[in-house]
Amino acid sequence: MADVFDVIVVGGGIVGCAVVWEMTSYGYKCLLLEKNENLVSEASSGNSGMLHTGFDAVADTLELQCIQHTFPKMFGVLEGFGLPYNKIGATMVAWTQEQAQIIPTIAQRCRAARVSFCTEISLSELYSREPGLRKQAQGALWIPGETVVDPWLTAISLAHDAKKKGAMIKTNAVVQNISRTECERQRIQVMTSLGQFTGRVVINCGGLYGDIVDKLAGLQHFRISPKKGQYAIYPQKVGHHINSSILPIPTSKGKGEIIFKTVYGNVVVGPTFEDSASRARPESDACTIRRLVRLGESCVPGLEGCPIVNTYTGVRPATETKDYHIDSYPESCWITVGGIRSTGLSGSLGIADKVRRLVLHQHALEPSGPRRTGLEKMDIKFVPPCHARIDDVLYTVTHPITLNGVWKSRDSRL
Numbered sequence: 438m439a440d441v442f443d444v445i446v447v448g449g450g451i452v453g454c455a456v457v458w459e460m461t462s463y464g465y466k467c468l469l470l471e472k473n474e475n476l477v478s479e480a481s482s483g484n485s486g487m488l489h490t491g492f493d494a495v496a497d498t499l500e501l502q503c504i505q506h507t508f509p510k511m512f513g514v515l516e517g518f519g520l521p522y523n524k525i526g527a528t529m530v531a532w533t534q535e536q537a538q539i540i541p542t543i544a545q546r547c548r549a550a551r552v553s554f555c556t557e558i559s560l561s562e563l564y565s566r567e568p569g570l571r572k573q574a575q576g577a578l579w580i581p582g583e584t585v586v587d588p589w590l591t592a593i594s595l596a597h598d599a600k601k602k603g604a605m606i607k608t609n610a611v612v613q614n615i616s617r618t619e620c621e622r623q624r625i626q627v628m629t630s631l632g633q634f635t636g637r638v639v640i641n642c643g644g645l646y647g648d649i650v651d652k653l654a655g656l657q658h659f660r661i662s663p664k665k666g667q668y669a670i671y672p673q674k675v676g677h678h679i680n681s682s683i684l685p686i687p688t689s690k691g692k693g694e695i696i697f698k699t700v701y702g703n704v705v706v707g708p709t710f711e712d713s714a715s716r717a718r719p720e721s722d723a724c725t726i727r728r729l730v731r732l733g734e735s736c737v738p739g740l741e742g743c744p745i746v747n748t749y750t751g752v753r754p755a756t757e758t759k760d761y762h763i764d765s766y767p768e769s770c771w772i773t774v775g776g777i778r779s780t781g782l783s784g785s786l787g788i789a790d791k792v793r794r795l796v797l798h799q800h801a802l803e804p805s806g807p808r809r810t811g812l813e814k815m816d817i818k819f820v821p822p823c824h825a826r827i828d829d830v831l832y833t834v835t836h837p838i839t840l841n842g843v844w845k846s847r848d849s850r851l
């Protein structure tokens with residue numbers, strides 16, 4: 438008789454990698470199915486690589502809960518695996534009087550979220566912290582704790598560790614159909630381009646395609662409306678011009694365009710927030726990149742005259758309804774984790790913890806094996822032009838932050 442997996446995870450972005458790691462660590466027998474040749478190839482390969490504290494998340498939301506759960510735990514994981522991170526903090530800068538008036542409200546929201554001790558700082562403190570900023574700021578907020586990580590390595594390490602602990606991971610595995618006829622017996626059939634697999638619970642971590650994957654199971658509760666983000670990347674040699682991530686005053690569209698230093702020291706300006714006609718990763722457009730460069734230079738004069746080394750884009754799996762859809766359908770042997778728009782990296786371990794609890798309590802499914810906790814340092818070697826060997830397994834690096842950080846300047850389009 439074919440193997441029956443406790444849990445089948447659809448999608449190998451940061452969320453799917455975190456879920457398969459959590460479930461495997463707790464003793465569930467897991468299979469992860471990813472349609473692309475490489476894990477971390479969609480939304481998760483076009484983000485800013487920031488581990489947010491949740492300082493600006495809305496109080497009492499699932500998003501904030503997941504970020505608050507992830508934030509402390511992620512440092513244990515990064516340390517345990519030996520992955521790079523930099524807790525550089527963030528500085529929100531008001532460039533007009535009007536913007537400066539909003540800062541106390543943001544500080545208040547930040548305190549309500551109780552995750553980060555944001556403090557309004559004077560202009561003299563701002564310029565002593567950030568001497569490279571243009572000398573026209575009108576107000577500033579210091580947000581400690583905001584951290585930059587290698588977003589590719591973080592996700593891959595979770596999947597890699599899950600595999601070491603017994604999970605099966607299959608790429609080039611397009612989930613094409615679902616049969617729920619045996620759900621009453623806690624059996625669900627997943628038809629893929631590589632054949633059929635049977636599980637007790639399926640977890641849809643389809644990200645940008647989460648609504649399409651849900652439809653395969655006859656569910657239709659949200660629709661992804663993709664939002665594009667574009668970035669301009671500067672070389673590491675200008676990294677000394679900023680000491681923290683420089684945030685604008687946020688708008689209804691989100692955090693806005695940030696000037697930040699990656700974990701490898703590149704200065705990056707972005708992301709934009711634009712409607713996207715397609716879920717596929719678009720090319721960047723020259724006009725927007727010129728605008729981002731002007732923005733960078735106007736806030737950080739030291740960037741003037743320094744050519745960018747690259748650009749990249751990402752697409753957010755946004756929905757019209759809410760930021761996090763984590764819904765459980767025990768009668769369908771199904772859990773949906775969708776619409777994880779703009780904090781999927783920051784909320785990943787919290788999302789995974791929530792999913793595990795749903796499997797245990799709502800699906801009444803106990804792990805079929807023993808717990809396999811414990812974190813071991815990974816032996817990571819980057820192999821030019823675009824690979825990394827982790828404990829003798831070769832992976833293709835798919836995130837421009839890693840590509841441009843490890844190999845300085847190169848074409849990030851794979």
Ligand SMILES: Cc1cc2nc3c(=O)[nH]c(=O)nc-3n(C[C@H](O)[C@H](O)[C@H](O)COP(=O)(O)OP(=O)(O)OC[C@H]3O[C@@H](n4cnc5c(N)ncnc54)[C@H](O)[C@@H]3O)c2cc1C
Nearest residue numbers: 448450452472481485487612644645666751780781782783
């Ligand atoms: C511009 C931008 C900036 C961002 N910045 C940050 C940041 O700094 N910090 C932060 O925390 N978050 C950030 N985010 C958000 C974060 O990147 C997303 O929330 C996260 O990537 C969502 O991960 P996911 O795994 O749900 O989706 P995805 O990465 O899209 O993964 C879903 C996976 O499912 C697979 N899949 C889909 N359909 C099928 C199928 N039928 N069969 C098999 N596999 C399938 C896909 O191929 C894909 O690999 C940013 C996002 C963008 C775009």
